[in-house]
Amino acid sequence: MTISIPRKLLDHTGNTLYDEDVAPAIAVTYSSLGVKALIKQDIIHQVIAKTGLPRNKAEAAVDTVFESLKKALASGDRIELRGFGVFNVRPRKTGIGRNPRTGAEVTITPGKAVRFKPGKELHLLDS
Numbered sequence: 373m374t375i376s377i378p379r380k381l382l383d384h385t386g387n388t389l390y391d392e393d394v395a396p397a398i399a400v401t402y403s404s405l406g407v408k409a410l411i412k413q414d415i416i417h418q419v420i421a422k423t424g425l426p427r428n429k430a431e432a433a434v435d436t437v438f439e440s441l442k443k444a445l446a447s448g449d450r451i452e453l454r455g456f457g458v459f460n461v462r463p464r465k466t467g468i469g470r471n472p473r474t475g476a477e478v479t480i481t482p483g484k485a486v487r488f489k490p491g492k493e494l495h496l497l498d499s
Contacts, residue, residue: 412438445486457490 412434419430441459444451451459467480 453491455491455493457488457494459486459488461485462487 416427416430416434419425419434420427423430425433441451445459445461448461453459461484464480464483464485466482469478469480470476471478
């Protein structure tokens with residue numbers, strides 16, 4: 373089976389952007405601040421490039437993975453991805469914050485926050 377890697381990959385705005393350090397076929401989106409940001413469409417393009425799946429099937433696969441992660445976190449489950457890291461939901465305490473514009477105190481309601489702890493392999497990546 374031959375997989376053809378496209379010569380140009382477009383980000384969500386239609387720009388062709390490549391990260392030469394990773395691979396020439398991986399698109400990277402740059403935010404308005406000039407920081408690299410990988411978005412969902414970039415992940416879909418990578419799935420298409422590596423597997424040769426049609427766009428609609430690659431998009432469905434990526435959507436299924438993200439929906440599964442959301443459902444697991446919403447139910448309070450811990451998600452362990454070996455070699456990548458662990459996602460879990462922790463309770464957030466009630467607190468007092470400040471409005472940066474007015475300086476007025478604002479009460480922060482208790483809630484839940486998703487936390488991510490990188491795995492060993494992710495820690496060892498050179499920045």
